[in-house]
Amino acid sequence: MKLPDDPALATATLDTPIGELRLAATEAGLAAVLFPNQKDIAFPKREGSAKARAHLDKAVKALERYFEGKQTDFTGLTLAAEGTAFQKSVWAALARIPFGETRSYRDIACAIGNPKGVRAVGLANGRNPLPIIVPCHRVIGADGSLTGFGGGLPTKKWLLEFEGNRDAVLRLTFDHTIPRNMPHPELTSDRKPR
Incomplete structure (x- = not known):
């Protein structure tokens, strides 16, 4: 993946519980x-146009609210x-997967x-340029296993756990542990198993 070659491109970084995310927006x-x-993806610091910056600022605020537990979708x-x-x-099908739920690749197909x-x-799914916003982390294998993820399996596990998806998290093999510097959200006990 590479960023769009657009003179209006605006970029920003956002500190989150899973590390620093880098975001880019165009006027579109x-x-x-x-x-x-x-x-490895080139990421120039760019102020961009006012319109691109407005899209970027809105996305940053939405992600901040998501990580605060105050927002469950990005519609x-x-x-x-x-x-x-x-x-x-x-990607449109991924965007329809509700917060706290998962789907298999077959379900999406x-x-x-x-x-x-x-x-x-x-x-x-692997080429999704808007992870979290377009929740590719909510896609799992047909057998319920957690499969590859651009941010790494520990990040996928963290996101699913953060969203309260206990069933999917429990299927992650023990070889993939969360790094020590990545905080664990509390799992809520009021979620019913599917």
Whole structure:
């Protein structure tokens, strides 16, 4: 992934419980969210245009509210993710996964009308330029296992735990532990198992 080549591009960083996120927006909307482990992606510091900055500021505020536990979706944001029509259909399906729930790659493939496209869905999921906003962390394997994630499996586990998805978190193998500097949210006991 690379950031859009746009003179109006605005960028920002946000300190979160999972590390520093890097965000970028164009005049069309939010274009990228990068995890701390994605240092190989060029990320220039840019003030950008006023319109791009407005999209960026709105996204930063929404993510702050998410990490404070005050926001569970990002429907009010304008998104400008670059991708193929197929990728965008997958990302739209991901955006409909409710907070605290998970879906399998097969579920997403069926939701977009392509039940045999499970692998293609996995590839599109992996190319999602707006993680957390478009919640690709909520997608799991057909057997319930936690599978690859751009931010790393410990981050995926943290996000699912933060959202109260106890069932998915319990399926993470013990080889993937949360780093010591990453805080653990309390799991709520009022969630009912699915």
